[in-house]
Amino acid sequence: EAGVAQSPRYKIIEKRQSVAFWCNPISGHATLYWYQQILGQGPKLLIQFQNNGVVDDSQLPKDRFSAERLKGVDSTLKIQPAKLEDSAVYLCASSLPSGGVGAGRETQYFGPGTRLLVL
Amino acid sequence: SQQGEEDPQALSIQEGENATMNCSYKTSINNLQWYRQNSGRGLVHLILIRSNEREKHSGRLRVTLDTSKKSSSLLITASRAADTASYFCATDPPNAGGTSYGKLTFGQGTILTVHP
Numbered sequence: 001e002a003g004v005a006q007s008p009r010y011k012i013i014e015k016r017q018s019v020a021f022w023c024n025p026i027s028g029h030a031t032l033y034w035y036q037q038i039l040g041q042g043p044k045l046l047i048q049f050q051n052n053g054v055v056d057d058s059q060l061p062k063d064r065f066s067a068e069r070l071k072g073v074d075s076t077l078k079i080q081p082a083k084l085e086d087s088a089v090y091l092c093a094s095s096l097p098s099g100g101v102g103a104g105r106e107t108q109y110f111g112p113g114t115r116l117l118v119l
Numbered sequence: 120s121q122q123g124e125e126d127p128q129a130l131s132i133q134e135g136e137n138a139t140m141n142c143s144y145k146t147s148i149n150n151l152q153w154y155r156q157n158s159g160r161g162l163v164h165l166i167l168i169r170s171n172e173r174e175k176h177s178g179r180l181r182v183t184l185d186t187s188k189k190s191s192s193l194l195i196t197a198s199r200a201a202d203t204a205s206y207f208c209a210t211d212p213p214n215a216g217g218t219s220y221g222k223l224t225f226g227q228g229t230i231l232t233v234h235p
Contacts, residue, residue: 004161031221042207042225043162056222091161095221106150106211108223110161 002026004111006092012117018080021114025073025094031055033108034067034077035091043091049075082118089113125208125226133234138195140229142208143188149213151184152223153193156205165193165206170213200235 005024013019025032031050035043046065048055051072060067064083069075079086093108126141142151150169154162168175168184168191175182181194195202209223 033221033223040227042209042227043223044225045222048222093162106152106167106221107164108162108221109164110154112161115159 004092004094004109006090006111006114008114009112010115010117012119013082014119015084016081018078019082019116020076020078021090021092021116023075023077023092023111025075025092026109029094029096029109030072031095032069032075033093033095034075035093037089037091037113039088046077079116082116084118087116087118089115125206125229127229128227129230129232131232131234132198134198134200136198136233138198138202138231138233140193140206140208140231142191142193142226144191144208144210144224144226145189146210147213148186148210150211151182151191152209152211153180153182153191154207154209154225156207156228158204162207195231198231198233200233203231203233205230 004026007022011019033048034046036046037043046060047057047067049069052069065079067077091113092111095108124143130138132138148170150167152167153165155165156162166177166180166182168182170186179196184191205228207225207228209225211223
């Protein structure tokens with residue numbers, strides 16, 4: 001079974017530029033998550049989708065970050081304009097639908113991440 | 120904000136020894152999960168323990184949960200050099216129906232180094 005795919009793996013941009021990350025979840029996983037992981041810290045949830053609807057985006061800095069999941073499969077996370085403090089690894093994860101009952105629904109499967117450096 | 124706090128921040132042991140990592144959290148949970156992250160890679164799910172469970176085993180892993188103290192521990196027995204990684208606990212709160220919300224809050228992690 002193919003895992004969560006992310007691209008690009010690395011990105012270097014200058015501040016005030018824009019950048020976009022792409023994620024393809026595991027087939028059949030209705031729930032998709034974007035996390036930000038700053039060096040030395042644990043991942044922080046930015047946004048959670050169930051199918052193509054947003055479940056939780058309370059920690060997404062909406063003045064500069066946006067995300068979409070058209071057709072309920074692939075997702076794109078965008079930063080515009082980027083700031084120095086956005087330098088981090090952006091992780092995408094997917095799972096079976098949250099809120100349900102059943103083994104394995106709570107487990108999240110992570111992609112390799114996109115490492116962003118803002119200069 | 121980080122809910123889980125791992126202790127210690129770093130742990131260095133020899134191959135064959137046991138490694139114990141602790142996690143404390145602040146709010147109620149549906150379940151608590153442990154993940155491993157190798158350098159520069161994504162996270163891998165290790166084990167999940169539900170709020171009504173006290174102990175769980177998976178291979179060389181043993182997890183305990185004390186909801187009265189809001190704490191959990193992860194024990195890795197007979198460690199190997201390949202266990203070298205960062206280990207994170209993550210809490211999953213209950214939703215209105217009492218099932219998993221799916222909104223994980225991670226701690227800052229414990230860096231484990233196992234020397235051959």
